[in-house]
Amino acid sequence: DYLAASRAVGESLIDRAFPMEDRRKFGVLDRPALTWSMGVHFLFPRSRPDANDLKQAFDRALAGIEASGRVAELRQTIEWQGRWKGRVVSLHEPGTGAPLAGHPRRGVADFVLLPRGSRAVVLEWSGYFVGTATDPEEPSMSYVQLINGPLRGERLWVRDEILELEGE
Template identity: 30%
Template sequence: MRSIRIIGRMPKRRRASWWTRRGGYLLVVAAVLATVAVVIAGMRLSPTKPDRPVTISTADWAPYVGEDLPGGGPLAALVRLVLAQQGYQASVDFTTWDLALSRARQGQALAAFPLVASRERAATLLASDPLVDFEYVLFRDTSLSAPDVDEASDLGELRVARIAGYDYWPALDDAVGQYVEFDTSADAFRALAEGAVDLVAEGRVAGETLLNSPELDLDAARFAPLDGDASWLRSTESLRLFVAADADGRRLIEDFNRALADVRLTPEYRALTSSLASEKSGQTVRLDALDGSPVVLQNEAGETLAVLPRGSSAVVLEWPEVFGVTASAALPTRVKITSGPGRGKVGLVDLALIEMEG
């Protein structure tokens, strides 16, 4: 399996402000992932008193794990909960996927998670029982004709984006001659939007979460998984925890799997994993006009992109620079619509139409 390495990152489009990326996105996912805090606060298990501090390594991959997600994300909360049954008090270190695995392999971290099992990883690491299952898919640009992939060999003629640190399923690896590798999923989707690649291999829920977040200034409705049930087009995989393949690691994995089996029977497990079963569509602001007229979403030229019903939800991608300084009601504010018929569209609305939620 070979990859064409993209040096550096793709040129980025206009990015959201620091407040929006760090604070606004937290509000978007908090509504869905609030169960994390509830579970931690209301545990009904009786864990051994955590008295041994350890570090576990992972990478940002919303909605599963993320430095800006409540509790580090539902899978971070799940792994900490399981390790607590073993007498560990785990703190989560966010880095890259490759470094997370390296730290677990070298004993610099107790474990790395959540990742899929592969032959390469099995050579130096031990994998836990599944934490949760997810679906890998191939995202395409729906503004273009769908590529013809009736046979696995057809994928060898296409430019398929691979994310650094990911391991994909064997049928895809066998079908793709050369991947085009990107540092992040965001870079890969920007390349897809710009026509630099034909497909992006990513988890369905993770891809949809990213496309609907302020991290990407793209129209989420423009992208969708490629249709088809062939083994080279999609695969259901398990996310696991990995430890070093030594005697201590074997004991740790055995204990972890026993504790995980107990946790799986609890309401806490169902609460944490159910938040990953559906698409994320949080609400940061509500759009409404005081005179009762519809909300108009425009582009920078003032042309109408969509007429939205009152009460439509949106994520603010960028506040006007004078926000908080003047009280002008004619300031265009860049938003991504997250509900209703305009869902996924990006454009400008008057600041006066924005009502804060919560």
């Protein structure tokens, strides 16, 4: 089944309607046949002698903004904020004195050290956050993607104790 909606709306609906373990069953398709555009029209009254000049000035200004990449940047920012709202975290050193670390694979001792000030988006909250934890001996870890620093883009498992939710 398909539902036509923007990426941000679709992902928000899935996040709100289904428990964490069921969300992986859904996806968002980027299909031209399932997208549409909405036109916006500006009207310049013919009664104004400078109406054509105003239209041409508006068109030039709009073309300049689009050519600068600002429109694409704003669209990307709006989509990113809608998609990841409530999932952006700062990573802080735990009070245990252990280094700030992330693990490429869960359950494996391999780790990478993370620089102070690292930020990430949570891709999957641990079972302790979503109420599905079953083994109290298992370390609670969430799956994140780093969004800054030298490891930007890396996906790692990190201990819950180093996560601090940003904003909201």
